[in-house]
Amino acid sequence: MRKIIVQKFGGTSVADTEKIKNVAKIVIKEKENGNDVVVVVSAMGHTTDYLVKMAKDLTPNPSEREMDMLLSTGEGVSIALLAMAIQAQGYDAVSYNAMQIGIMTENKHSKARIVDIKTDKLRQNLKEGKIIVIAGFQGVTEDGEITTLGRGGSDTSAVALAAALNAERCDIYTDVEGVYTTDPRVVPNASKLKEISYEEMLELAHAGANVLHPRSVETAKLNNVPLRVRSSFKINNLGTLILGVDKMELNNPVAGVAQDLSQARIVVCDVPDKPGVAAKLFSKLANENISVDMIIQSYARKVSNTNDIAFTVDKTDVAKTVSALNLLKEEIGATGQIEVDENISKVSIVGAGMIDRPGVASLMFETLAQQNVNIRMISTSEIKISCLVDKDQSLKAVKALHEAFHLDSNEIADVKGDLPNL
Amino acid sequence: MRKIIVQKFGGTSVADTEKIKNVAKIVIKEKENGNDVVVVVSAMGHTTDYLVKMAKDLTPNPSEREMDMLLSTGEGVSIALLAMAIQAQGYDAVSYNAMQIGIMTENKHSKARIVDIKTDKLRQNLKEGKIIVIAGFQGVTEDGEITTLGRGGSDTSAVALAAALNAERCDIYTDVEGVYTTDPRVVPNASKLKEISYEEMLELAHAGANVLHPRSVETAKLNNVPLRVRSSFKINNLGTLILGVDKMELNNPVAGVAQDLSQARIVVCDVPDKPGVAAKLFSKLANENISVDMIIQSYARKVSNTNDIAFTVDKTDVAKTVSALNLLKEEIGATGQIEVDENISKVSIVGAGMIDRPGVASLMFETLAQQNVNIRMISTSEIKISCLVDKDQSLKAVKALHEAFHLDSNEIADVKGDLPNL
Numbered sequence: 001m002r003k004i005i006v007q008k009f010g011g012t013s014v015a016d017t018e019k020i021k022n023v024a025k026i027v028i029k030e031k032e033n034g035n036d037v038v039v040v041v042s043a044m045g046h047t048t049d050y051l052v053k054m055a056k057d058l059t060p061n062p063s064e065r066e067m068d069m070l071l072s073t074g075e076g077v078s079i080a081l082l083a084m085a086i087q088a089q090g091y092d093a094v095s096y097n098a099m100q101i102g103i104m105t106e107n108k109h110s111k112a113r114i115v116d117i118k119t120d121k122l123r124q125n126l127k128e129g130k131i132i133v134i135a136g137f138q139g140v141t142e143d144g145e146i147t148t149l150g151r152g153g154s155d156t157s158a159v160a161l162a163a164a165l166n167a168e169r170c171d172i173y174t175d176v177e178g179v180y181t182t183d184p185r186v187v188p189n190a191s192k193l194k195e196i197s198y199e200e201m202l203e204l205a206h207a208g209a210n211v212l213h214p215r216s217v218e219t220a221k222l223n224n225v226p227l228r229v230r231s232s233f234k235i236n237n238l239g240t241l242i243l244g245v246d247k248m249e250l251n252n253p254v255a256g257v258a259q260d261l262s263q264a265r266i267v268v269c270d271v272p273d274k275p276g277v278a279a280k281l282f283s284k285l286a287n288e289n290i291s292v293d294m295i296i297q298s299y300a301r302k303v304s305n306t307n308d309i310a311f312t313v314d315k316t317d318v319a320k321t322v323s324a325l326n327l328l329k330e331e332i333g334a335t336g337q338i339e340v341d342e343n344i345s346k347v348s349i350v351g352a353g354m355i356d357r358p359g360v361a362s363l364m365f366e367t368l369a370q371q372n373v374n375i376r377m378i379s380t381s382e383i384k385i386s387c388l389v390d391k392d393q394s395l396k397a398v399k400a401l402h403e404a405f406h407l408d409s410n411e412i413a414d415v416k417g418d419l420p421n422l
Numbered sequence: 423m424r425k426i427i428v429q430k431f432g433g434t435s436v437a438d439t440e441k442i443k444n445v446a447k448i449v450i451k452e453k454e455n456g457n458d459v460v461v462v463v464s465a466m467g468h469t470t471d472y473l474v475k476m477a478k479d480l481t482p483n484p485s486e487r488e489m490d491m492l493l494s495t496g497e498g499v500s501i502a503l504l505a506m507a508i509q510a511q512g513y514d515a516v517s518y519n520a521m522q523i524g525i526m527t528e529n530k531h532s533k534a535r536i537v538d539i540k541t542d543k544l545r546q547n548l549k550e551g552k553i554i555v556i557a558g559f560q561g562v563t564e565d566g567e568i569t570t571l572g573r574g575g576s577d578t579s580a581v582a583l584a585a586a587l588n589a590e591r592c593d594i595y596t597d598v599e600g601v602y603t604t605d606p607r608v609v610p611n612a613s614k615l616k617e618i619s620y621e622e623m624l625e626l627a628h629a630g631a632n633v634l635h636p637r638s639v640e641t642a643k644l645n646n647v648p649l650r651v652r653s654s655f656k657i658n659n660l661g662t663l664i665l666g667v668d669k670m671e672l673n674n675p676v677a678g679v680a681q682d683l684s685q686a687r688i689v690v691c692d693v694p695d696k697p698g699v700a701a702k703l704f705s706k707l708a709n710e711n712i713s714v715d716m717i718i719q720s721y722a723r724k725v726s727n728t729n730d731i732a733f734t735v736d737k738t739d740v741a742k743t744v745s746a747l748n749l750l751k752e753e754i755g756a757t758g759q760i761e762v763d764e765n766i767s768k769v770s771i772v773g774a775g776m777i778d779r780p781g782v783a784s785l786m787f788e789t790l791a792q793q794n795v796n797i798r799m800i801s802t803s804e805i806k807i808s809c810l811v812d813k814d815q816s817l818k819a820v821k822a823l824h825e826a827f828h829l830d831s832n833e834i835a836d837v838k839g840d841l842p843n844l
Contacts, residue, residue, distance in 0.1 A: 017479035054503055057439035059510035066509070069517050070502035073495040080492035081476055087488070088481035095491050099521055100566050144522050 003168040004126065005030050008040040008136065008158035012175050013232040014078045015045030017085075024085035026173065026235050027131060031091065036126040038165065040136040040158040041082055043074025064109035068138075068148045072097070075135035075154075083133045093131040096121070098138040099146065103157065105139030111150030112139055114157070117164040134161065152213020159216045163223030170225050171239075172212065173232040178240035179204070179211055181407035182257040187399055189408040193255060194238075197245040200255045203350040203384040217242065245352050253360055254351035254405040259394050263293060263312040265344050265376065266321055268329075269336025273300035273307050277332050281309065281325075288324050290317045294346070294379040294388060306335070310377060312388065315342055344376065345394030348386040349401055361385055367404040373397045425590040426548065427452050430462040430558065430580035434597050435654035436500045437467030439507075446507035448595065448657050449553060453513065458548040460587065462558040462580040463504055465496025486531035490560075490570045494519070497557035497576075505555045515553040518543075520560040521568065525579065527561030533572030534561055536579070539586040556583065574635020581638045585645035592647050593661075594634065595654040600662035601626070601633055603829035604679040609821055611830040615677060616660075619667040622677045625772040625806040639664065667774050675782055676773035676827040681816050685715060685734040687766050687798065688743055690751075691758025695722035695729050699754050703731065703747075710746050712739045716768070716801040716810060728757070732799060734810065737764055766798065767816030770808040771823055783807050789826040795819045 007027060014020050023041075031037045051070050055062045062070075079095035086093035102118030125132050136154025139147045149156050155172060162170035177192055179201065184190040196204075198221035205214045211229055220227045220242065230239025271277055278297065285292055295311040313321050318340060325338050354360040364385055368375060373396060377388035389397050402408055429449060436442050445463075453459045473492050477484040484492075501517035508515035524540030547554050558576025561569045571578050577594060584592035599614055601623065606612040618626075620643035627636045633651055642649045642664065652661025693699055700719060707714055717733040735743050740762060747760050776782040786807055790797060795818060799810035811819050824830055 017476050020480065051499065054439050054499075055506055058442065058503060058507045062506045063509055066502045066505045066517060069505070069519075070499060073498035073502075076495035076498060077473065077476075077492060080488045080495075081480060083488045083491070084477055084484045085480045087485055095488060097491075100568075146522075 002034065002036050002126075004038060004162075004165050005035045006038045006040065006158050006162040006165065006167045006170045007173060008154060008170065009042065009082075009173045009232060010154060010175070011042045011045050011048070013173055014041055014082065017081065019232075020078070020081050020085050023082060023173075023232065024089060026232065027082075027086055028089055028091055029235070030171075031131055035168070038122065038126070038132045038134060038161060038167070039082065040134050040154060040161060041075060041078045042136050042154040043071070044078050044081075047074040047077065065145065068109045068146050071148055072135070072138040072146050075137055079133045079135050083131075086131055086133070091131055092129055093133060094125055095133040095135075097135045098157075099140040099144070101134060103134075103139045103160075105141060105147045105149070107141040107143065107145060107147070109145075109147055112141075112147035114139055114149070114160045117160055119164050122161075122165060152216055155213050155216035156219055159219045159223070159225055159227065162225045163219065167225065169228060170220065171228045171230060172216075173230055174211070175232065176211060176229070177231045177234060177237050178229050179242070180256065182398055182402050183259070186259070186395060187257075187402050187408075190402065191408060193240045195241045195243065195248050196255050197248055197352045198242060199245065199383050200350050200352050201242050203348070203381065204256050204258055212242075248352075252351055253353040253357055254349050254407065255353075256350050257398050257401045257405070257407065258348045258350065259398050260346040260348070261391065261394065262314055263344065263346055263388075264315045264318045265310060265312050265339075265341040265388060266318070266325070267308055267310040267339040267341075268325060268334055269308050269339065270304065270306040271309050271332060271334045271336075273305050278309060280332055281328060282311075284324055284328050285313075285321065288320055290321055290324070294377050294386065296377050296379075308336070312344070312346065312377070318342070343391040344388050345391045345397075346386050346388055347394055347397045347401065348384050349405065350384045352383050354385070355382055363404055364401060367400050368397055371396050371400045373400075424456065424458050424548075426460060426584075426587050427457045428460045428462065428580050428584040428587065428589045428592040429595060430576055430592065431464070431504075431595045431654060432576060432597070433464040433467050433470070435595055436463055436504065439503065441654075442500070442503050442507050445504060445595075445654065446511060448654065449504075449508055450511055450513055451657070452593075453553055457590070460544065460548070460554045460556065460583060460589070461504065462556050462576055462583060463497060463500045464558050464576040465493070466500050466503075469496040469499065487567065490531045490568050493570055494557070494560040494568050497559055501555045501557050508553055508555070513553055514551055515555060516547055517555040517557075519557045520579075521562040521566070523556060525556075525561045525582075527563060527569045527571070529563040529565070529567060529569070531567075531569055534563075534569035536561055536571070536582045539582055541586050544583075544587060574638055577635050577638035578641055581641045581645070581647055581649065584647045585641065589647065591650055592642065593650045593652060594638075595652055596633070597654065598633060598651070599653045599656060599659050600651050601664070602678065604820055604824050605681070608681070608817060609679075609824050609830075612824065613830060615662045617663045617665065617670050618677050619670055619774045620664060621667065621805050622772050622774050623664050625770070625803065626678050626680055634664075670774075674773055675775040675779050676771050676829065677775075678772050679820050679823045679827070679829065680770050680772065681820050682768040682770070683813060683816065684737055685766060685768055685810075686737045686740045687732060687734050687761075687763040687810060688740070688747070689730055689732040689761040689763075690747060690756055691730050691761065692726065692728040693731050693754060693756045693758075695727050700731060702754055703750060704733075706746055706750050707735075707743060710742055712743055712746070716799050716808065718799050718801075730758070734766070734768065734799070740764070765813040766810050767813045767819075768808050768810055769816060769819045769823065770806050771827065772806045774805050776807070777804055785826060786823060789822050790819055793818050793822045795822075 083093040083095040104116040105112035136157040180190040227242040505515040505517040526538040527534035558579040602612040649664040
């Protein structure tokens with residue numbers, strides 16, 4: 001049986017007709033490799049901005065239903081043009097929007113989740129030798145309402161289609177060449193990873209690496225669909241393969257280092273040390289739709305029987321958080337100040353291989369100590385260690401960690417033997 | 423029961439967000455009149471040209487299926503924006519594309535005909551007090567393929583929706599103020615008709631008046647839907663009502679005068695006067711997809727037993743016609759030349775009231791004679807008389823006929839008593 005490859009091209013890859021011709025070549029090359037090809041595309045370059053601008057000309061608060069109707073036209077244009085470009089090269093191609101396929105979503109405008117994808121028509125078309133071009137980012141409800149999937153929606157469409165079609169792989173073509181050990185704009189000798197696990201990718205994504213939206217990685221993980229992140233403009237470069245830990249050739253102790261400058265640290269001082277206080281505090285924030293990231297509660301002071309609760313939130317949520325806390329202070333009996341520090345950075349190392357290697361954490365702390373970087377908070381997950389540091393020490397910390405874990409080699413997977421004894 | 427009014431706005435009426443706001447006002451005004459309102463819109467201004475240009479960048483011959491996919495996005499934009507503009511004024515509105523409604527067409531890309539329109543969803547929405555905004559020009563096949571309706575498609579969508587919903591009226595908003603007795607750009611004192619019959623409108627359309635596409639008028643006639651042609655920019659002007667002859671307040675002997683400069687006259691000389699020759703000739707042209715308009719066969723000459731066959735075709739078909747005739751000449755035994763004259767004009771008078779008034783034809787011929795206009799061919803239908811004249815005499819002919827039939831009054835319907843004794 002022929003293998004199915006799902007390819008996804010974002011807005012910059014189809015920004016004009018010349019770029020669409022380039023995409024057609026990549027698609028045809030995969031078809032010529034002997035695979036069945038299903039292509040998912042986003043709207044062309046700045047189409048979405050243009051449509052949003054017109055909507056805002058009409059009303060400051062357009063309805064989400066009509067915004068979905070409006071925005072979904074963007075992919076209608078790019079799929080038809082890409083199908084034409086493929087046909088112009090003598091290949092059979094057909095384009096479909098989400099409604100025609102049956103990319104079924106929940107009934108929630110502007111950020112719907114896919115619940116089902118009909119594949120009959122797709123399988124029939126593939127059997128007929130057709131290349132199928134599908135509109136990403138959009139879906140349809142049972143009632144025939146057009147929905148959109150929110151940020152990273154086209155990636156999610158592609159991964160969900162790959163899962164529904166039991167595809168061999170989902171290739172995400174983008175304007176970067178793959179997933180790096182750290183942001184190459186920050187650390188120029190960052191190296192491209194050959195492989196990374198879903199879990200590591202998720203931690204890196206949450207830690208501030210913007211290659212893929214976490215939702216699409218989660219969907220891939222859930223359905224065990226191998227993802228490849230690669231460049232639309234350097235097609236001989238294989239990019240980075242994202243797959244299950246069990247299928248990885250090698251487990252690097254540390255796959256990458258990330259910094260996240262978007263968080264602020266909040267400390268509620270002198271909170272009574274009694275049950276239910278933390279619950280009250282964080283459920284209040286949850287009700288206000290404020291996402292809390294790292295949380296640390298200090299040991300209770302014996303004299304006053306109080307402690308401090310520190311946590312981080314997104315900088316854009318600081319004002320909302322402080323006013324919620326001020327309302328709550330009396331109720332929970334907090335007597336101290338509420339401190340806000342926006343000059344912080346969360347520096348994380350991520351790696352599926354650190355699970356059985358306690359030496360990873362100590363090497364991280366030692367490295368930061370050698371650089372005189374003060375650690376303000378620490379949090380850990382199975383495959384990630386994050387340290388909150390002062391913002392102006394963040395870059396120094398990232399560079400030192402990148403070097404300490406030997407991430408600046410050309411091919412991480414090949415240098416495992418050279419890693420320090422962890 | 424509340425009455426349903428279908429309104430149609432063309433591309434120039436929704437060319438930018440300011441114009442869309444204006445359209446929203448017109449829609450709301452009709453709603454405030456106590457009617458249920460269904461609005462059909464075309465793509466914004468130059469959207470279609472822009473989309474076609476991108477397609478042509480990719481391939482000189484884009485597939486019709488993908489062109490339909492591409493072009494149908496244009497109305498997706500305008501319906502969503504118009505719905506937002508209506509909502510911004512505090513009214514409930516909802517937009518639908520053809521697939522969501524079920525505007526079912528035959529499976530023929532780029533010029534499909536509507537075969538059925540589902541109305542359940544529409545009636546439910548109207549019952550809920552919603553203003554419905556629908557994409558014109560597009561349809562969907564039973565297999566879920568997106569089709570477009572070809573030239574004048576949005577007018578046809580609007581009329582077909584009015585018929586399906588048993589609407590009180592279909593208002594076609596455009597950039598002209600109504601249907602005139604003749605082209606006001608040619609004869610400045612042309613007057614706007616208050617009423618005109620479907621049949622007259624069809625003859626005027628075919629005779630070169632470009633207000634409505636004949637297909638939409640035919641659909642209106644078939645379903646007895648009253649049409650009103652009116653201006654988007656002067657909404658207090660009621661425009662022209664197009665309806666059945668039986669429902670007209672008054673039958674004017676002559677409703678209008680039209681000139682058509684797009685035809686060429688072809689004469690096949692010295693054709694044998696025997697049965698089957700004309701049939702052979704015109705079936706040959708039909709096979710070549712050449713539309714023939716006026717046809718005249720001269721009386722046979724006794725001496726040679728031959729005659730001349732003259733007819734008119736569209737100027738763009740002249741080359742194709744001549745080469746078809748040259749291939750045919752020998753077969754039918756025509757010995758004379760093939761003459762082509764492109765310096766001609768077809769001048770027509772149209773009026774449902776001329777049926778029982780033979781004086782109308784004679785007044786036309788007398789008027790042209792007084793102006794020294796030579797009549798080259800004549801053809802008549804029940805409600806139209808057309809004369810082929812030299813192109814440089816056309817304007818003089820139109821003006822003289824316009825005056826002779828007293829069409830330059832302010833309200834034609836009011837001056838019936840002043841018409842010459844026909």
